Amino acid sequence: MEKTFWVKLKGWKKYTLGYIVLLMASHLVIWLFNQPLPPEQPTEQAVTVQVVKGDSISAERNIDIYYQDIYTGNKQEPPTLLLLPGGPEGPEVFDNLTTKLSDKYRLIIPHLPGYNNGKDHLHLPNYSFKTLAVYTNQLLEKLDLSNIHVLGYGLGGASAIYLSHDYPRKVASLSLVSSIGVQELELLGSYRLNHAVHGIQLTTVWVLHNAIPHFGLLNAIGINVSYARSHYQSDQRPLRAHLKAYKKPMLILHGKKDPLVPMVAAKEHHRIVPQSVLKRYNADHDLIETKADSVSLAIKEFVDDVENGRATIASNASEERIQEAQKKFSNMDFQKFKGVSLLIIMLIIVLATFVSEDLTCIGAGLLAARGLIGFWPATIACFIGIFLGDMGLYFVGRFMGRAAVRRAPFKWMISERDLDKSADWFKVRGPAIIIASRFLPGSRLPTYFSAGVIGAGFWMFSGYFLLAATIWTPMLVGISKLLGNELIRYFSLYHNYAIWVLLGTIFFLIMLVKVILPAFSYKGRRLLVSRYRRLTRWEYWSPFLLYAPVFCYVLYLGIKHRCLTLFTASNPALPDGGFVGESKVDILNQFCDTDVAAYQLINGDADFYEKERQAKLFMEENSLSFPVVLKPDVGERGRGVKVIRNDHAMQIYLDEAQGDKIIQEYIAGxxxxxxxxxxxxxxxxxxxxxxxxxxxxxxxxxxxxxxxxxxxxxxxxxxxxxxxxxxxxxxxxxxxxxxxxxxxxxxxxxxxxxxxxxxxxxxxxxxxxxxxxxxxxxxxxxxxxxxxxxxxxxxxxxxxxxxxxxxxxxxxxxxxxxxxxxFWDAQQVLMKQWKLAFEIGKQNYLNGVDPTPTFTFLNRVFHAIKKG
Structure with missing residues (x-):
């Protein structure tokens, strides 16, 4: 009985296909369940607004913004209170407040894009805080509302600030509850650093959503791409200026134990808005849920004061508060991360060490200098990351062995020659090398990986590694902290130029190492000449550059002849005309009646001793002595070809050989x-x-x-x-x-x-x-x-x-x-060569030779490149 397609699949191919089927099913389910839904509650309505693209409204596309409009009182025209949620939740985050406020105020709670998927608001151009303020303003225009009271919770606070600044006539007062605000007190304090963190967050969430078959589970628990994009696309830097320019009443409610937005942020908002009122609660970020009674009471008192003209505005704020607001912000006025926020920042440091250990230690030292994190938590996080990453290298080397060097990503960072050198050094002076490599950046990957490959004792390796890391990590973090205390004072003045200074410094260091220092020696100068020659002489350029025009010409010929693979018929005796992946032995076998240098295939699946036996037998049968040539049966551009001059060189080659090889007579001349x-x-x-x-x-x-x-x-x-x-x-x-x-x-x-x-x-x-x-x-x-x-x-x-x-x-x-x-002479020669190939292929086609079908040809090329 013929086997089914599924049974024929083996190993990773079966699992890969199964995974792809699951992933497609997951995306189908998510697409079906993301169709527009009817309102969830009787109070929920919708208005149609225009999509925001960039900084302007686009007339090309409309979306529906759902909102709750709740009022249970009996006044004809009650005050209107706009509640902006902070995500990832939607309007449901205000459930504990609505019952306490709806009898006195008309509550408008929009379901904004990006929060809990914003209903069906997927794939919009922008989800930034500023953009959400534009959507909110369109909603207010449709409802003909102005001079209303706005409350922003969490991330919604940033949109509320943008709304009050960009559309001041819409806002009578502003309340910030557990709200984010000024850039300097958000996460790592720097827009660029935070942007990088949010970029990693967005990438991770996107991969989880698109590469993991989760069937909507991630959406259900609030992990969605649009919400992650709202962080990445937002800019908090203008918020300080917006808050300073705000002149109307403001209420700030914040939890002292908030792990997401530190209390110091609320204090800073209170300082720079002299007419603001700050109320502190013994609570965390979920202030409106755990302290709903006192929060609702504070909101009622504040709105009543505004409505009755009793609230403080900028023009009648105290002189003392005005003077305090005019002071410059000090970059030293930070509050250390505590509790969950401390664990989060330590986790970020641990993960960052996997990218660069030393830069992470320096960065952690700077964070400690700025007061964001204590010295020992920073050092411990760095140590944990270094330990996990470097011990991981050791175990990869131990369990994957030399074969790992031939695979990505290790083959991008370390060659087998580097591995051989490191292994030789390690055998002689293992402990000293482990300790020294900790103080020599760039030497760690080959050293630790080599230790695993050669089977260095785990306890010996880990013991010396821990000793070196215990000395190095606190020293580097500590030095960065000490220098950072001085550097940060100047950074606050020159922060606008810091990124350019950093890039300039990096460029100078690269030039120093790559150009300036080498120029002081004869060897260095000649190697610079070598590099220049390879850049300026086309014969040394990458084949991709050389063949780019030729590739376009081959496509033209394929279209002209109405067969993209017509050239494969030029040599019917060879698979695909001998384009790629053909066996050298199979070709030479067809020319065996001519004067071909003696050769023999050595089976790549055989063990080392069998390979060596086959090679020596071939030399005996053909009365050959060294040198001989060993090369891959499938290969190009001389890769893997070696002239072997003695037994030792042959043993090394055959021991490391992967795939079928050819041993061939060396011909002089x-x-x-x-x-x-x-x-x-x-x-x-x-x-x-x-x-x-x-x-x-x-x-x-x-x-x-x-x-x-x-x-x-x-x-x-x-x-x-x-x-x-x-x-x-x-x-x-x-x-x-x-x-x-x-x-x-x-x-x-x-x-x-x-x-x-x-x-x-x-x-x-x-x-x-x-x-x-x-x-x-x-x-x-x-x-x-x-x-x-x-x-x-x-x-x-x-x-x-x-x-x-x-x-x-x-x-x-x-x-x-x-x-x-x-270069253009070469192009003409190659193009004429390919023109001949198509002409010969056409003649053979007319004589009954079929070219390789396009998809079959592409599949073979793909597999040949993958093997190579």
Missing amino acids: KEFGIFYYKIPGEQRGNIYSLTVKKLPKVTGNGQKTIEELILEDDRAVSMAKYHLRENEDHLYDVPEQGEEVTIVDLGTHARGAVFEEGSDLITDKLTEAMEQICKPVSGYYFGRFDIKAPSQEKLKNGEQLTVLEVNGVSSESTNIYDQRYS
């Missing part, structure tokens, strides 16, 4: 790249281009080291870092006068070989020899051969040619890397 093509139906093929490959050498003078000779050489310096790394075992050898030292042993441009135009070597005899090489292979019309010959004369005569490798449709005409070719 000159290497050439010959691009061959043949139009189907024609009697004879043609040579499109010929490249002479030269291995760069340096010549000794009996005085300079190989390192100095590489740096001095005008060509070799362009790839100096690569050459120095590949020759590190004998960098400090001093060659004799006239002695030539080859610094590259592979004829690959990406590995430093010099490519020169060799069109003058193309002869009828060479063309005939290439025709004889390709003749036994039915279905090969287009591609490049890597060939060796004893000399250029032998090559011209088509004699003693040995094929090393055969490439398909995606192979380059490598003569473009001759220094005489400009």
